[in-house]
Amino acid sequence: xxxxxxxxxxxxxxxxxxxxxxxxxxxxxxxxxxxxxxxxxxxxxxxxxxxxxxxxxxxxxxxxxxxxxxxxxxxxxxxxxxxxxxxxxxxxxxxxxxxxxxxxxxxxxxxxxxxxxxxxxxxxxxxxxxxxxxxxxxxxxxxxxxxxxxxxxxxxxxxxxxxxxxxxxxxxxxxxxxxxxxxxxxxxxxxxxxxxxxxxxxxxxxxxxxxxxxxxxxxxxxxxxxxxxxxxxxxxxxxxxxxxxxxxxxxxxxxxxxxxxxxxxxxxxxxxxxxxxxxxxxxxxxxxxxxxxxxxxxxxxxxxxxxxxxx
Amino acid sequence: xxxxxxxxxxxxxxxxxxxxxxxxxxxxxxxxxxxxxxxxxxxxxxxxxxxxxxxxxxxxxxxxxxxxxxxxxxxxxxxxxxxxxxxxxxxxxxxxxxxxxxxxxxxxxxxxxxxxxxxxxxxxxxxxxxxxxxxxxxxxxxxxxxxxxxxxxxxxxxxxxxxxxxxxxxxxxxxxxxxxxxxxxxxxxxxxxxxxxxxxxxxxxxxxxxxxxxxxxxxxxxxxxxxxxxxxxxxxxxxxxxxxxxxxxxxxxxxxxxxxxxxxxxxxxxxxxxxxxxxxxxxxxxxxxxxxxxxxxxxxxxxxxxxxxxxxxxxxxxxxxxxxxxxxxxxxxxxxxxxxxxxxxxxxxxxxxxxxxxxxxxxxxxxxxxxxxxxxxxxxxxxxxxxxxxxxxxxxxxxxxxxxxxxxxxxxxxxxxxxxxxxxxxxxxxxxxxxxxxxxxxxxxxxxxxxxxxxxxxxxxxxxxxxx
Numbered sequence: 001x002x003x004x005x006x007x008x009x010x011x012x013x014x015x016x017x018x019x020x021x022x023x024x025x026x027x028x029x030x031x032x033x034x035x036x037x038x039x040x041x042x043x044x045x046x047x048x049x050x051x052x053x054x055x056x057x058x059x060x061x062x063x064x065x066x067x068x069x070x071x072x073x074x075x076x077x078x079x080x081x082x083x084x085x086x087x088x089x090x091x092x093x094x095x096x097x098x099x100x101x102x103x104x105x106x107x108x109x110x111x112x113x114x115x116x117x118x119x120x121x122x123x124x125x126x127x128x129x130x131x132x133x134x135x136x137x138x139x140x141x142x143x144x145x146x147x148x149x150x151x152x153x154x155x156x157x158x159x160x161x162x163x164x165x166x167x168x169x170x171x172x173x174x175x176x177x178x179x180x181x182x183x184x185x186x187x188x189x190x191x192x193x194x195x196x197x198x199x200x201x202x203x204x205x206x207x208x209x210x211x212x213x214x215x216x217x218x219x220x221x222x223x224x225x226x227x228x229x230x231x232x233x234x235x236x237x238x239x240x241x242x243x244x245x246x247x248x249x250x251x252x253x254x255x256x257x258x259x260x261x262x263x264x265x266x267x268x269x270x271x272x273x274x275x276x277x278x279x280x281x282x283x284x285x286x287x288x289x290x291x292x293x294x295x296x297x298x299x300x301x302x303x304x305x306x307x308x309x310x311x
Numbered sequence: 312x313x314x315x316x317x318x319x320x321x322x323x324x325x326x327x328x329x330x331x332x333x334x335x336x337x338x339x340x341x342x343x344x345x346x347x348x349x350x351x352x353x354x355x356x357x358x359x360x361x362x363x364x365x366x367x368x369x370x371x372x373x374x375x376x377x378x379x380x381x382x383x384x385x386x387x388x389x390x391x392x393x394x395x396x397x398x399x400x401x402x403x404x405x406x407x408x409x410x411x412x413x414x415x416x417x418x419x420x421x422x423x424x425x426x427x428x429x430x431x432x433x434x435x436x437x438x439x440x441x442x443x444x445x446x447x448x449x450x451x452x453x454x455x456x457x458x459x460x461x462x463x464x465x466x467x468x469x470x471x472x473x474x475x476x477x478x479x480x481x482x483x484x485x486x487x488x489x490x491x492x493x494x495x496x497x498x499x500x501x502x503x504x505x506x507x508x509x510x511x512x513x514x515x516x517x518x519x520x521x522x523x524x525x526x527x528x529x530x531x532x533x534x535x536x537x538x539x540x541x542x543x544x545x546x547x548x549x550x551x552x553x554x555x556x557x558x559x560x561x562x563x564x565x566x567x568x569x570x571x572x573x574x575x576x577x578x579x580x581x582x583x584x585x586x587x588x589x590x591x592x593x594x595x596x597x598x599x600x601x602x603x604x605x606x607x608x609x610x611x612x613x614x615x616x617x618x619x620x621x622x623x624x625x626x627x628x629x630x631x632x633x634x635x636x637x638x639x640x641x642x643x644x645x646x647x648x649x650x651x652x653x654x655x656x657x658x659x660x661x662x663x664x665x666x667x668x669x670x671x672x673x674x675x676x677x678x679x680x681x682x683x684x685x686x687x688x689x690x691x692x693x694x695x696x697x698x699x700x701x702x703x704x705x706x707x708x709x710x711x712x713x714x715x716x717x718x719x720x721x722x723x724x725x726x727x728x729x730x731x732x733x734x735x736x737x738x739x740x741x742x743x744x745x746x747x748x749x750x751x752x753x754x755x756x757x758x759x760x761x762x763x764x765x766x767x768x769x770x771x772x773x774x775x776x777x778x779x
Contacts (some may be wrong), residue, residue, distance in 0.1 A: 058412045059434045068406035076769070143600050165596040166752065269409040271738050272430065274416065302341075 052279035058272040069279035083263040091238040093175035102182035105275030106189030127183035135247035138177050165255040176243050185230045224303040358638030363395035366664050369401045369421035373407045385678045389671050395662050424661040427729035429737025431652045435464035441655040443471050452670045456689040459648040459727045464776050473650035479547050483615040484608040485632040496636030498716035499645040500724045501555050509639035513539030513591040515615035532590040539591040542617040544751045545556040552578045556641035565733050565775035568768045571761040579757035587753045595751035605629040623684035627708050635716045675703050684708040692720050734773040742767045
């Protein structure tokens with residue numbers, strides 16, 4: 001985008017031959033993605049909006065019922081509220097924890113030590129493990145009777161936990177598990193860290209600042225765009241959490257892990273209430289939109305881009 | 312100018328490719344129906360004419376790889392004896408409900424299919440599933456099945472029966488009974504254990520790591536190595552006892568929640584006590600991490616296990632001295648019949664051929680799964696006529712007690728599970744399951760759980776199909 005802009009003299013509408021060619025080819029190459037978006041994303045999104053205004057249940061006839069689905073959701077469906085609460089609880093736990101841990105891991109991976117590439121591989125590896133395998137693995141770790149986690153607690157003289165099998169500890173357990181998959185965020189942070197200009201560190205050194213000052217006054221401000229990006233991606237990702245409930249807990253015990261999307265899935269495909277599920281999808285869409293917008297708006301107060309002043 | 316032309320040509324080519332792809336897609340999914348439309352006229356003639364045009368039926372089913380093998384064998388045999396019918400069997404190992412819902416939404420349903428009870432009845436009432444009532448005279452093998460196995464979406468209107476019959480039964484490791492000097496569970500429903508007898512036996516068979524049983528004063532509930540009993544925490548594990556104690560999920564016509572009746576509370580409290588008061592049953596959490604029933608018994612983790620009759624199949628691979636007995640009772644001896652139905656969708660173009668296949672696909676003479684212990688037959692004669700009984704239980708898979716403990720018990724004491732009749736059960740069941748988690752994890756006593764559950768379940772009650 002920036003490159004194209006610099007090629008265009010401002011105010012001049014006629015494109016040069018090369019620019020026009022580049023534009024055309026650019027659009028052409030992007031066409032699969034553009035068409036894909038319109039056919040497979042935008043189409044279903046609009047269809048879902050229409051369905052959400054009906055009482056369509058698979059196999060039955062459809063009638064328009066206006067905003068009834070939305071009203072039921074808010075006024076009557078206790079599980080809707082519960083699933084929203086559970087999901088927000090999970091997000092509030094796993095997003096900050098994920099940011100802090102992946103940032104810390106990235107800092108460590110940015111050190112000059114022997115075998116660095118091995119460490120980087122190890123920390124990224126869990127991302128490559130399919131979620132199902134990942135979940136099965138954690139089911140063993142969480143096993144209250146002979147799981148590794150309880151063995152560790154036991155040998156440290158601490159009381160054992162029921163982990164995902166207890167209403168109270170189920171979500172914290174899954175939050176703990178989520179920290180295992182921070183590889184992606186860590187790699188992005190790592191890339192960000194390597195882009196922090198070295199002369200700023202030198203400046204701190206010349207002024208006699210230590211590691212803490214370097215971190216606080218150089219690393220952190222320079223990393224805010226990366227933190228911002230990871231934050232947005234993580235919020236969107238965690239609000240759509242599904243696999244753990246599907247594979248590990250089936251939403252239990254007593255709906256303690258009834259994640260929003262899992263409940264939506266159950267409504268749609270077990271209880272066949274497609275219309276209601278569509279309405280739920282739209283509500284989540286709006287929630288994520290609003291949250292993302294909020295984060296974006298807040299970014300002007302804390303995200304710093306090099307070369308720009310704080311605006 | 313030239314460049315622009317290339318651009319346009321490319322764009323057109325791309326659009327063409329997309330359209331072609333879309334068409335191709337359509338083609339594959341509709342060939343079936345378009346073929347069948349063509350055949351339709353011909354089929355109508357075949358009813359009167361012996362020269363039959365080929366017909367292809369699609370059949371969707373679930374089950375283990377083991378079941379898949381048996382079903383494929385059955386399909387081959389069917390095609391051999393019915394040369395004009397070809398069966399396109401599709402085994403769906405994963406989320407069957409999701410798949411069938413999607414097919415229903417896109418109108419690409421198979422002709423014959425296994426189907427979850429809730430959907431089958433709902434779609435039956437909406438006319439999406441074939442009403443088999445008119446075919447009863449034509450197929451005595453369909454008409455003479457166990458009365459409890461019919462799924463009726465309205466009085467006298469049936470969409471067929473279970474794929475196979477199943478009941479909830481009790482397995483046990485005989486060696487552990489001999490070891491402990493305890494009397495074996497009764498096999499005759501009439502002499503079923505009372506709850507007290509059952510509890511006492513379970514206590515005698517529960518051992519800690521020092522060899523004390525739950526009856527001994529020195530018994531250490533923190534270090535149990537062998538439990539007396541394990542039972543499933545889904546409705547298969549407790550609904551038989553509700554019936555036995557004269558309780559039910561709802562009132563007679565399915566409009567009023569009734570799981571907080573004193574009889575129901577008694578049942579659930581006693582089940583919770585097995586886990587947390589007497590420590591004779593593994594807790595729900597422990598059970599989730601336990602192996603299958605046959606291995607539990609074989610490895611002496613439990614002495615008795617309540618489970619479905621279908622679990623018998625697994626015992627063939629477990630070399631152990633096991634037996635089967637009837638469930639303990641509260642007031643009346645009771646168990647339940649359960650099992651999802653096989654249905655024919657009304658959208659089929661070949662109802663006659665589909666019916667032909669329907670009565671064949673779970674005929675014990677054609678499918679090995681009955682002899683192997685996974686399925687129980689549906690026709691009454693397999694429960695009452697000695698020759699027919701021998702034909703499926705006279706083998707290694709079925710233990711000596713089977714005739715009395717399963718066959719006679721089924722005929723005399725098995726009632727329908729709630730999924731046969733209660734409307735909206737597919738939505739009610741998860742609510743009950745979630746609330747009972749509090750019971751099985753000992754968070755709250757039965758009375759509180761069941762009273763609190765009323766406000767969850769009551770709004771979902773829509774009556775029963777038999778009351779239409």
